[in-house]
Amino acid sequence: MAMHKIRVKVQGAEREAEVESRLLLVHFLREVLGLTGTHIGCDTTHCGACTVLLDGQPVKSCTVLAVQADGREVTTVEGLEQGGKLHPIQEGFWQEHGLQCGFCTPGMLMTGYALLARNADPSELEIRQAISGNLCRCTGYVNIVKAVQHAAAKLRTTAA
Amino acid sequence: MTSTLKTTAEVCGMGHSMKRKEDPRFIRGQGHYVDDVKLPGMVHMAIVRSPYAHARITAIHDEKALAIPGVLAVITGKTLEQFKLHWMPTLMSDTQMVLPVEKVMYQAQEVAAVIATDRYVAADGVEAVEVEYEPLPVVVDPRKALEPGAPVLRTDKPGKKDNHIFHWEAGDRAATDKAFADADVRVSQDIYIPRIHVASIETCGCVADFDRAMGHLTVHMTTQAPHAIRTVFALVAGHVGLSEEKIRIISPDIGGGFGGKVPVYPGYVIAVAASVVLGKPVKWIENRMENLQADSFARDYHMTAELAAKRDGTMTALRIKTLADHGYADAAANPSKFPAGLFSICTGSYDLKHAFTEVDAAYTNKPPGGIAYRCSFRVTEAVHAIERVTDVLAQELKMDPAELRLKNFIQPEQFPYKSALGWEYDSGNYPAALALAMKTIGYDELRREQAEKRRRGELMGIGISSFTEIVGAGPSKQFDILGIKMFDSAEIRVHPTGKVIARFGTKSQGQGHETTYAQIVAEELGIPAAHVQVEEGDTDTAPYGLGTYASRSTPTSGAACAVAARKILVKAKKIAAHLLEASEEDLEWETGKFFVKGAPQQAKTIQEIAFAAYTNHPPGMEAGLEAVDYYDPPNLTFPFGSYICVVDIDRGTGAVRIRRFLAVDDCGNIINPMIVDGQIHGGLAMGMAPALLEEISYDDNGNISGGSFMDYLLPTAMETPSWETAKTVTPSPHHPFGAKGVGESATVGAPPAIANAVVDALAHLGVRHIDIPITPEKVWTILKAKGVAE
Numbered sequence: 001m002a003m004h005k006i007r008v009k010v011q012g013a014e015r016e017a018e019v020e021s022r023l024l025l026v027h028f029l030r031e032v033l034g035l036t037g038t039h040i041g042c043d044t045t046h047c048g049a050c051t052v053l054l055d056g057q058p059v060k061s062c063t064v065l066a067v068q069a070d071g072r073e074v075t076t077v078e079g080l081e082q083g084g085k086l087h088p089i090q091e092g093f094w095q096e097h098g099l100q101c102g103f104c105t106p107g108m109l110m111t112g113y114a115l116l117a118r119n120a121d122p123s124e125l126e127i128r129q130a131i132s133g134n135l136c137r138c139t140g141y142v143n144i145v146k147a148v149q150h151a152a153a154k155l156r157t158t159a160a
Numbered sequence: 161m162t163s164t165l166k167t168t169a170e171v172c173g174m175g176h177s178m179k180r181k182e183d184p185r186f187i188r189g190q191g192h193y194v195d196d197v198k199l200p201g202m203v204h205m206a207i208v209r210s211p212y213a214h215a216r217i218t219a220i221h222d223e224k225a226l227a228i229p230g231v232l233a234v235i236t237g238k239t240l241e242q243f244k245l246h247w248m249p250t251l252m253s254d255t256q257m258v259l260p261v262e263k264v265m266y267q268a269q270e271v272a273a274v275i276a277t278d279r280y281v282a283a284d285g286v287e288a289v290e291v292e293y294e295p296l297p298v299v300v301d302p303r304k305a306l307e308p309g310a311p312v313l314r315t316d317k318p319g320k321k322d323n324h325i326f327h328w329e330a331g332d333r334a335a336t337d338k339a340f341a342d343a344d345v346r347v348s349q350d351i352y353i354p355r356i357h358v359a360s361i362e363t364c365g366c367v368a369d370f371d372r373a374m375g376h377l378t379v380h381m382t383t384q385a386p387h388a389i390r391t392v393f394a395l396v397a398g399h400v401g402l403s404e405e406k407i408r409i410i411s412p413d414i415g416g417g418f419g420g421k422v423p424v425y426p427g428y429v430i431a432v433a434a435s436v437v438l439g440k441p442v443k444w445i446e447n448r449m450e451n452l453q454a455d456s457f458a459r460d461y462h463m464t465a466e467l468a469a470k471r472d473g474t475m476t477a478l479r480i481k482t483l484a485d486h487g488y489a490d491a492a493a494n495p496s497k498f499p500a501g502l503f504s505i506c507t508g509s510y511d512l513k514h515a516f517t518e519v520d521a522a523y524t525n526k527p528p529g530g531i532a533y534r535c536s537f538r539v540t541e542a543v544h545a546i547e548r549v550t551d552v553l554a555q556e557l558k559m560d561p562a563e564l565r566l567k568n569f570i571q572p573e574q575f576p577y578k579s580a581l582g583w584e585y586d587s588g589n590y591p592a593a594l595a596l597a598m599k600t601i602g603y604d605e606l607r608r609e610q611a612e613k614r615r616r617g618e619l620m621g622i623g624i625s626s627f628t629e630i631v632g633a634g635p636s637k638q639f640d641i642l643g644i645k646m647f648d649s650a651e652i653r654v655h656p657t658g659k660v661i662a663r664f665g666t667k668s669q670g671q672g673h674e675t676t677y678a679q680i681v682a683e684e685l686g687i688p689a690a691h692v693q694v695e696e697g698d699t700d701t702a703p704y705g706l707g708t709y710a711s712r713s714t715p716t717s718g719a720a721c722a723v724a725a726r727k728i729l730v731k732a733k734k735i736a737a738h739l740l741e742a743s744e745e746d747l748e749w750e751t752g753k754f755f756v757k758g759a760p761q762q763a764k765t766i767q768e769i770a771f772a773a774y775t776n777h778p779p780g781m782e783a784g785l786e787a788v789d790y791y792d793p794p795n796l797t798f799p800f801g802s803y804i805c806v807v808d809i810d811r812g813t814g815a816v817r818i819r820r821f822l823a824v825d826d827c828g829n830i831i832n833p834m835i836v837d838g839q840i841h842g843g844l845a846m847g848m849a850p851a852l853l854e855e856i857s858y859d860d861n862g863n864i865s866g867g868s869f870m871d872y873l874l875p876t877a878m879e880t881p882s883w884e885t886a887k888t889v890t891p892s893p894h895h896p897f898g899a900k901g902v903g904e905s906a907t908v909g910a911p912p913a914i915a916n917a918v919v920d921a922l923a924h925l926g927v928r929h930i931d932i933p934i935t936p937e938k939v940w941t942i943l944k945a946k947g948v949a950e
Contacts, residue, residue, distance in 0.1 A: 039193070042448035
């Protein structure tokens with residue numbers, strides 16, 4: 001199996017590694033870098049538990065090769081908290097009971113974060129559309145919608 | 161809701177919507193799930209699976225796999241046969257294969273395991289193992305399985321001449337038959353609830369770590385019942401030297417369970433065997449397709465439900481006959497004396513004087529099971545049967561389904577109520593729950609709207625489900641698993657500074673035990689919930705218990721927690737009397753402190769008492785302040801509710817849209833209202849899922865459909881409505897703090913509400929029943945046949 005040297009900026013810090021062509025980005029993050037916050041829930045790009053940001057866009061990291069991330073920026077759930085302060089999307093999930101088992105949560109957080117980066121005031125339908133590629137088996141989604149709304153309101157206040 | 165809070169927001173006892181204590185690690189991506197476990201020298205296991213549903217294995221060639229650099233071993237049934245580990249017992253006293261020596265019995269069955277240095281190489285090894293099969297006749301339909309001349313599947317069982325597993329019945333057959341003969345009206349409905357899968361977002365897996373030097377086995381595994389699993393491992397592998405004191409099961413954070421993480425799957429046992437053989441930690445993590453195709457399924461009940469009634473709508477008798485498809489082994493996760501689980505709750509919320517139910521089970525060439533799907537042992541099947549056939553009766557009598565229910569409810573003054581099938585319902589107020597649901601949703605207005613829409617040719621339906629659950633198994637005289645009584649436990653230790661560690665025999669999979677158990681301690685002892693550290697899942701530290709499923713955590717371990725706390729207060733009172741130089745009789749307890757009657761300024765807080773327990777305890781008394789309780793519930797608990805669902809149906813596509821869904825639940829006294837609502841929301845989504853979307857089916861050759869998320873459809877945020885909830889509170893009279901359990905109510909109650917709504921929308925076209933999942937295709941086919949499809 002051919003090996004490739006890749007350089008990926010993860011939460012702003014350059015990381016270098018030699019990886020097989022076939023190594024998935026999610027395994028690079030979890031097993032090479034030890035960032036186990038990103039989870040794996042299916043094999044078919046449906047569940048979204050593995051969602052991370054690649055150059056700011058949410059992607060399902062089980063369907064991206066690590067080599068495709070070469071020279072690009074990746075943000076995972078571990079990169080949301082800044083200077084010991086939770087990001088409003090994290091606060092929203094905690095405040096609104098937007099999680100139960102926590103397994104889909106990192107993917108939901110990243111998808112919600114990306115939504116709010118492009119739409120500061122999403123409607124309920126826009127939130128539901130944005131997270132429709134992320135499956136949650138525990139919450140019935142109502143509180144996830146509220147969590148994103150909570151974060152949106154908080155972010156708008158801070159921006160104002 | 162508890163109407164009055166006994167504790168301040170700082171103490172955060174029962175009734176407070178405390179933010180969850182477990183969440184800070186999850187929202188930071190710092191949960192610790194089984195696939196996050198990484199041990200020195202750890203190797204990886206992947207499984208070779210059968211493409212055939214029934215076949216003889218004639219050869220397994222592992223040479224090419226073993227030639228791959230990094231492949232360490234290939235384990236087959238023959239490897240395990242040397243240790244007599246190729247078969248294992250199920251919880252229902254049946255047997256199932258760990259790895260086959262002779263035959264495979266279902267598609268995706270484990271055939272061999274490859275151990276390698278990393279998971280990619282292990283997958284390469286799986287591809288390189290060549291297996292030769294000789295296909296055998298496949299039995300897919302359980303009805304055909306029981307026909308004379310059907311191929312006998314369990315040829316491993318000496319003398320077995322058919323595919324019948326068990327017959328079970330409850331109730332008085334003769335009296336019920338007579339009531340049917342005497343009835344004015346009789347209705348009968350065939351109802352099939354197909355195979356479904358819990359599909360927790362985290363699949364199953366383990367890291368088995370056998371320490372050769374110490375002879376000690378640690379298994380990190382996705383299990384809802386770590387203590388029971390330890391005992392099962394000791395029983396299964398005792399003969400190869402695995403003794404229970406040298407087995408440690410650690411259940412880390414679990415990414416959803418819903419019953420799917422109760423059984424012992426072959427993969428766990430193979431991983432343990434591989435770790436023993438190789439002397440290295442072995443990690444096995446299922447992929448999603450393995451999870452859906454091979455792990456235990458739920459449901460698969462073919463039922464015929466019949467109701468007898470008087471002309472005025474008074475129900476007089478219920479009869480349900482069921483054929484259960486268990487796959488090739490009865491690997492259900494039921495209490496041992498209940499082969500059909502608690503199906504005999506099927507008389508539901510109605511005052512039925514006569515009832516009879518029987519279940520026959522058959523072997524087929526499908527994966528073994530079945531487990532619950534977020535329900536207490538076949539309660540969903542029972543509730544679906546009674547709530548669906550009640551609507552069929554309403555249709556027959558041309559009565560409003562709400563009116564029919566109100567006419568037949570067990571009345572509040574009839575509790576405790578002895579059902580015709582033998583259960584003693586603890587408490588309930590069914591008319592109040594339905595009345596609240598009807599008022600909140602505006603039932604009469606919805607009926608008017610429906611009538612108008614019907615005139616315009618639009619399809620709108622209103623469905624009701626007034627369910628009664630039976631949870632919290634259970635009293636030791638009836639309930640055991642492999643002989644182990646179904647108590648559960650709590651151990652509370654109060655430290656000198658008044659902080660607490662509390663450990664339990666249950667295991668949270670997202671339910672929020674770290675928060676709710678802490679709130680119970682806070683309620684009972686007045687120690688802030690923030691100061692209570694809750695631990696579960698490690699068999700080396702937690703007290704023995706049977707685990708979390710069947711909505712049993714609050715009814716059993718939650719009860720144990722309150723009882724243990726009350727034991728602590730008995731000692732605390734003696735210490736307080738010593739400190740206050742008063743007699744115990746003169747002391748009164750007010751949450752958080754003992755004070756002298758009539759002199760409230762003379763008081764000792766629980767924190768001061770805790771400190772004294774280690775520094776200044778009375779002469780002759782043991783130091784310390786701790787207690788343990790193994791709680792044997794005197795009865796089960798019977799949560800209930802009334803759900804109303806409003807659907808609109810698209811005449812062009814047959815798609816069902818849930819416009820509104822209101823759940824009125826009564827789970828007795830509530831520990832954390834926010835968490836209870838979260839449990840109900842999630843349960844509703846898991847009730848909607850099988851009602852509209854999910855099904856695992858097989859073709860005539862036993863090929864699975866629904867074996868990946870490509871065609872096993874979990875609800876997304878787009879289909880799922882904004883759930884509405886409301887509560888009534890009828891405490892359980894026998895539970896220490898009046899709670900009943902809530903985790904599964906909504907999964908049980910929702911499917912018939914949705915199915916009833918869809919049938920109601922089509923009732924004027926002569927539709928009486930549709931089997932779930934009610935897919936657009938099924939509805940469109942009906943609309944087409946009735947000539948109303950657009």
